[in-house]
Amino acid sequence: MAQRFTQFCREREQTKLFYYLLAAHNPTPVLLVKGPSDNKAQQQFLGYEWSGAKGSEGIRYIGGESVHDINTPLFDPKDRSNASKISHVIRQAFAGEALQIPSELQAYVTQAPLTELLEFGRVEFDAVLSLAVKTKTSALSSRWPMQQIETLLVPVNGAKTKIEESQIVAQGRLPVITQSSNEFITGYVDGVEPITDLPLVVFGDHTCAFKFVDFPFVRGADGTQILKTDGSIIREKYFYYFASSIKIENADRYERHFKYLKKQKIPLPPLNIQQQIVAECEAVDQAVDVAKVNIEQARQSVVRSLEDASKSSQHDKLTHIAQRVSDSIDPQQHTGPVNYFGLENIESQTGKKIGNTASTYGAIKSTKTSLKAGDVLYGKLRPNLNKVHLATEDGICSTDIYVLRFANAALANIFVHYLRSKPFNDAVLQTVSGQQLPRTSWTAMGQIPVPVFTAAQQTALLGQVDAANQTITAAQATITTAPAQKQAILQKYL
Structure with a gap:
């Protein structure tokens, strides 16, 4: 009986060992793409919905009339190399490049070692890959003591x-x-x-x-x-x-x-292996440091361009250049998912989106302000924090944020930088009232003179802003993927 039991165990465990060695020999983390579970969120993720309305049955694309207009995080039908889409990350993975997963895609795209996608704990082993990554806290394993x-x-x-x-x-x-x-x-x-x-x-x-x-x-x-x-x-x-x-x-x-x-x-591991791990992780950190320098230089180049253009421009009141959107919305009168921006979702000085803005109307209690993609969000509470963000999708926001709408996308892309500039922020701080909760007001802020850029200036500035944004996007991707790269280094040696 003991011999038969040993044979039974050997047959099953040798198969597991074979697959584990194959999986462990693969140093590249597996790229996982997982869509949301909520029906409405799935539609936004896929970029289309099914319509049962009489006369218009079938697929209805979000963003336009055909697949060429589709708006989805999965891909850009007009630009296959769009670095903000999941398809670009997949291409990087197939090409064996260092992955650059934008922060807005990290809810959908993750990485995991192949060994964590196979279930070795059960007696029967079916070699089926699972997309549910098994997290390990205390049960760590290594080839070293x-x-x-x-x-x-x-x-x-x-x-x-x-x-x-x-x-x-x-x-x-x-x-x-x-x-x-x-x-x-x-x-x-x-x-x-x-x-x-x-x-x-x-x-x-x-x-x-x-x-x-x-x-x-x-x-x-x-x-x-x-x-x-x-x-x-x-x-x-x-x-x-x-x-x-x-x-x-x-x-x-x-x-x-x-x-x-x-x-x-x-x-x-031996001290020399530890030092090799340190050297490779330090190289990742150095790349992050370079990326941070590139981001700051790109932002400063835009600031200098704006300052130069402003000197040769006529000026007018901000209220004549931008429309303050005051469309209120009661979340309790709506259902389903919604993109909600609070002040905590805008990074100070940079305007970068931080945290998760995906929410539901039911989770939001008080009246908010409606916003559309392309609007500029300006934090009126504690304006010294200089929270200015260009919205990339429709949604709602806190009433502590002004929603500013410009005549065209070019002006919005230019003014999101100008409104974050030191001269404008200094002018806003002169309008602040309140000791505990200092705020500006649109009545005062709207009177601040701002440059009126000519069409030629807008074209030149937009080109410089686009170039800076491309640099910032690439550099931010380097920063975002650094933890995963260091994790892969540890896994390689340990």
Whole structure:
């Protein structure tokens, strides 16, 4: 009986092992495209809907009369190389290029190792690929010995200085590192003893943010943990890269997370392998740094072009150039999905869309403002944050946002940059009232003089804006895909 049982196990497990080795030998993550489950959202995703209306039965395209006008994130019928469409990402995957997944597509497009798409845990193995990626938290595996993080940590020698938020200033001798996930250095402080046992990792106990620090600093007192590892076993920067890849339990909840992190296990390859991982991950980080520089240079080139054109232009009141849209909508009178923009969805200074704007009317309680693709959204609350965004799809927005509509798409594309410029923002700040919740008003803001660009100027500026946007899109894709690239490096070696 024992012999028959052994034979039974061998027959099944050798098949699993064969497929696992084949899958593990494939270093390229699998590209997964998954549409939404909600019917209305599916229609927007596919770009068409089925009509049963008498006389117009069949497919009705969203965006026009034929497939050549279709509006879908899947593809652009007029431009097959459109980098904002899923088809472009698929082409990159087939060509073996580094994937550049735009932020607006990440709800539909993901990557996963092939081994995570096969089910090896059941007795019967059918070699069927599953699109439901199995997440792994504590059950990590590696070809190398694994050890709990808490056993690898050593005491930090010397000062472990913490300071309160009230002590942080804009300029000073010593940088202050907090658990903020939005910035590396929060501010500065003078007159305290810095932490000098370097390098080490700062971990945000609440935010789960990781920061590798190799210069003297002071830490904020708001839940920062300083982690120093035993250098004879593990390189500090390898620890940083691996720890940054860990999916920490309850990371989306407000609680202390170090108790979860320290129980995680980390593979311990030889130090030379650790250094190779660090070198390749650093190359990804360097590409990100270059991308950030390219984004800033592209934005500054537009600013300079606008400043030059403005000097030679006549000026008129903003209210004569842009129409403020005041179409109110009561979400409770509607059903289904809706694209909702709050101030939190517009990144300060850059205007980039952040977070998820997909919502439903039922989840929104108070009156909002209707908007259309091509409108410029201007944050009137705390305008010093300079939140200005060009909408790319219809929807609704918070009443703390002005919806501005221009005569044509060219002006909207130009003015979204001009309204974000320092001269215009300075002028808006002169119109602000309110201490606790400072706001501008359309009555005052609409009176600000703005340039009236000639047709020739519009054409020239639009060309420069388009070139800058292409640079920014490509650079942003480099930034967006960096975590997946570093994850692939870890998987390759571990």
